[in-house]
Amino acid sequence: MNDRERSFWGWGYVDCFPDEAARRALGAQVGTLLGVGALAPRPPPSLEAAALPSPRIAPPAALARFGSAENGDRVTHTYGRSYCDLVRGFRGDFSSAPDWIAIPASEDEIAVILRWCGEERVAAVPYGGGTSVVGGVECTVGDRFRGVVSIDLRRLDRVLEVDALSRAARVQAGARGPSIEAQLAPHGLTMRHYPQSFEFSTLGGWIATRAGGHFATLHTHIDDFVECIRMITPAGVYATRRLPASGAGPSPDRLALGSEGILGIITEAWLRVQARPRFRASASVAFPRFEDGVRAARAVAQSGLHPSNCRLLDRTEGLLNGVGNGDEATLLLAFESADHPLGPWIARAIALCTDAGGACPQGPTLRDEGASGAASAVATYKQSFFQAPYLQSALVSLGVVVDTFETACTWDRFEALHAAVEAQVGEAMKRACGGGVMACRFSHVYPDGPAPYYTFVAPGRQGAEIEQWLEIKRAAGDAVAGAGGTITHHHAVGRMHRPWYDSERPETFALALKAVKQAVDPAGIMNPGVLVDSDT
């Protein structure tokens, strides 16, 4: 475990939050971008001023010893890290704090906690890294419960076994990204799953939310790396067999993947891991028009070359991330391999891009392990990628309405989807904020379609930020859903995306999922309100 202090209201480590001078500079910069003049930073909130209700329930002594009812712990387990969470946290509003935080160290302890919850009509909300941006860990569970427990998996943080022959590792669900990498490193192995929340999010959270990771093509979601899963449901253990593949009935793993805590608590998984990459190839390709970049991304996605990175950035996205020199679109390409040099791969990918109107004057950068190599656009982008959530917290302190949303759609629908998003989100920003800026990138690409990812930034009015944000968020969700996209490619559903999720899935699947929940969670205590409504 890590001793660095986490922000109780904002993203990540306290020592990474920009200081007042830095936020003042940011306020000047963003104010100019938005045409509203320099924005002044407000002081971040203090933990002492946090407002939260008294606990409604207390666990029996036998349970109390592996948990906490302290206000400090209750505050840090109140929210995920959506825009809405940040604003409420910044305001000191922790009214939906859980009544108790359980921090079990074993499956047996989890089972005991869930039994108590079932008997006492207490809702159980699984908590991994607390980085949900969709209200997935928020304890707003309705009136039919006597209280809510947030179940923090941080004590289950070990890599338990490594099978080097099969390149697989058995990992506990509470392990965070850096910890998993550190424990795999001595074996020459790596997981290479880097969601933007990598530093804080956990394996269990990735599996529960079908997190998107490092690879822009091919193995894009955590789903592809899961060999088997152990999950503690109120009805008992749900443990699948460790297999490279099977055709025996509908996949039990795929039912747990994306279950968002409504069926049980994921405790561990065997994962397919990677040999550490030795060979790397990368390139940055500039396009005179965004649609040329789209064509190039599609050609590469359909080529069978399987780049690890194939991220298209539009002009604004490039500017925000310090790449692209103001080009209308930039495609960041990278290949990596533990096995073979990648010259032919990147050469062909660049040829596809230049065929589509791109320019790659510098050509590819090819590296072998240990070679130093100048910082490429890809590396710059990666750095900026992990900093972005800190930036969002800083912008909240400046009163800016700032968020991201993402989707996926087939290539034939992308043009119309993109136009609808630009128009409808643009109008919503104008209505709610008097204007704003939006950027687009592709986070992942598939042979049959891209996963577009949007960032919007608009000036807020103090006290009205959540209503402003809601208006924009609704426009975004409606635009995406109306154009045939999914409400989420990798941010999950949680409580926030429910309206669009409900209309996206077949009604018959909703019936099926409710039936599954009823079968393994008969008391309906597991993360109520997420994915389905429990009427138990």
Next chain:
Amino acid sequence: MNDRERSFWGWGYVDCFPDEAARRALGAQVGTLLGVGALAPRPPPSLEAAALPSPRIAPPAALARFGSAENGDRVTHTYGRSYCDLVRGFRGDFSSAPDWIAIPASEDEIAVILRWCGEERVAAVPYGGGTSVVGGVECTVGDRFRGVVSIDLRRLDRVLEVDALSRAARVQAGARGPSIEAQLAPHGLTMRHYPQSFEFSTLGGWIATRAGGHFATLHTHIDDFVECIRMITPAGVYATRRLPASGAGPSPDRLALGSEGILGIITEAWLRVQARPRFRASASVAFPRFEDGVRAARAVAQSGLHPSNCRLLDRTEGLLNGVGNGDEATLLLAFESADHPLGPWIARAIALCTDAGGACPQGPTLRDEGASGAASAVATYKQSFFQAPYLQSALVSLGVVVDTFETACTWDRFEALHAAVEAQVGEAMKRACGGGVMACRFSHVYPDGPAPYYTFVAPGRQGAEIEQWLEIKRAAGDAVAGAGGTITHHHAVGRMHRPWYDSERPETFALALKAVKQAVDPAGIMNPGVLVDSDT
């Protein structure tokens, strides 16, 4: 639709069944292999002599017009094509024939049929190509039904839409392999899904059973090509959104994939299809020991090169398929691409094989579209691959006990699994048949494990073949399950694999699946006895 006559008891087209002289030659050859002297072919059965009970139920006139109650149709819908099915068919035993064959031409007709089944307590067994080798289409449904309808999807056989930009096609579930390819060809597209049953099996059957296909690595199952599914359940339409990927809750597609007809009838799917490959590279690598071949297959599977073919054949498998020149192991490698020449890919794969002790004296064969190229070991193998089921039917007429079974396991478990299978199936063949021969190949390989595929051939005693086969089949299932393999990588569960499937899946998943079935099929009419028991 196709007018060539299908065998009512054996595999495929009547005109492909070997004539008496050919079967006599085969009998001499196999008799020698088994050390029992020449085996004499028995005459194939006649349809007139088929024994089947009278229909117990008849549909109302409104339904009767889109179906058949004729004995010829009832006979051809009685069985799949497992060894057990062939033997019973050869004996003229069609005692489990369905009472009526429905041949709907639309989803509306399917819905009407299912409604009638629910109201009249009639079981509904979906029927695609009738090639199940696990009893998946057999109408043995227990006493609680008044009768059984086999629902044949053959009239839903069209490619309805093609989206060339996204490389996707909307295909009806009753379309067979060759028909799908023929309808995609004018668009320059191909599906490239070639299970051994390709000529006869249907898209709906592939999806319902999670069929394994052409590609030995990467996209091995039909699962990977499904963009969305339409299925008619008794509770209504189950239609998923067409998307390249999504992270919105557990995947509704993955619940339909492998559902084996117990939830509803799949009517169509959008599929990811391929551009027709232009570049090909292939090689055949010989190994002095089987375990060297295993090591090479693993190295290639973990290399990130993603060959389309990477099939390891042991000595006996090589002999049976006319490749390998008696080497202890042969690895058939192939790459294909619509986009780029594959020299660097195959060169690296061969280097990995020679590092593992393999020899590839002829080097790779590289081809560009239209180039003729001599028949390679890969092509020879493919030809023999599609002929194998005809051979099995001929062997049944010779009184031979002959079948295949397959599994998947992680690499660390393969050696012990292989040894257990050889020992336990060898002993069972000795007990049941006085001896026999077994061969092994890898049908697919993954970074974390192979999918081993076994063929066994043993002398039968007329009238006792099914009991002999059962003893061997039980030993095979027990050996595979005991060593941590799956009971099926791509042959499905059906009725035959139930005992092992029941112990392989988590009990909590069985609860979940039963609950799903109860939710979408409240009367429990859909393919009863497959995957779960209905107690409704």
